[in-house]
Amino acid sequence: MMRPTANDLTLGQRLYERLDIFARHSEDEGKLTRVFLSPQHRAAADELLGWMREAGMAAHVDAVGNVVGRYEGLVPGAPCLMMGSHIDTVRDAGKYDGNMGVLAALACVEEFNRAGERFPFAIEVVAFGDEEGVRFPVTLSGSRAIAGTFDQTTLSLRDKEGVSLRKALTGFGCDPGKIAEIARRKEQILAFVELHIEQGPVLEDAGLPVGAVTAINGASRLSVEVRGTANHAGTVPMHLRRDALAAAAEMMLAVERRGGAEPELVATVGRVDVMPGAVNVIPGLVRFTMDVRSPSDSARRRAVADIDRTIGQIAEARGVDIAITLTHEAAACRCAPELIEAIGQSIARAGLPVRELPSGAGHDAMAFSRLCPVGMIFVRCEKGISHNPAEAITVEDADISMRVLMDFIRHFDAAPLKRLDEDRPVA
């Protein structure tokens, strides 16, 4: 494949402009906010349905609000290569998170349709509606429903206005009673591949527009409670205090140190509550959160165990009591080695060095890990910023993304994947 010249960015320009057009589906003027099953989500879905049909796809909105477009292969009814991402956003979001993966996959099909190109497999492009989990206290509803792991009890969860997920789905025109029916069987999906902005600074730092994702990091979230004794800040000498905040500060530095002790491991304290929280009172109670992620589940568990032990030692030395609670745990999702390799080959054919990197953020692709092989392509974003209106990509990078994705599809071969799938251990 030829590298694009400065004058030949048609694919990238078209994708870039369409991302701007699509970002108009927002509940706030001048900002992008599009939450699951909102009127703006409906308008975005309708526009997407139109674009999919113009691109020669059969398209519909399924029972959980996913927009699904199918471009048949050489033989109608063939198993599919599924691609896509999410079209819900956080509040005051960027235009590229999620949306780029959907519109890039759609743009590939447009090119194939225009040229009359078909493949031994079908291509399905899916726009999931609930990746960010902003409206309801649940996430990945759309991708989990297709993967057959949708939790029916979440239908009674409510948003802050008291509207249940079930009612919101009905209002969107969906039949929540049919969600179980949209689950795919293994033989229907050859692979799921998601293109997404990196949402981190690694590619930019390496000077590369795209990269092949190796795994979506697993995560542990913990909450730590530190109990000391609240007392007068003026009357208690330093050696007679049980200062919960000073103890917590030492613990937080230990978390940071352990996070930095090995590559690809990250550990963050993101929230601290101090009680009573007064200028003249020694803090008696501190609660802080801890988030630990790694592409390796064993490395993550080891780090959590180490941090747990260190926090215990600090508490003992300072005479405070602690309680540590695990609030969330998700295993890492390993991308299929064959897909990492195939994506790398497409990047190399675009004339670029191949960089492999893990994903520190969660993605819809995780939901597919037990159904089919999963692959992800990351696209450089400016300063690694996302979940922010300052989120930015370049036309040149959009163009390279399109070329890599089209090349990947053209070379996609399900045969080695199928063989592997038979003896793939469940993670």
Ligand SMILES: [Zn+2]
């Ligand atoms: Zn996203």
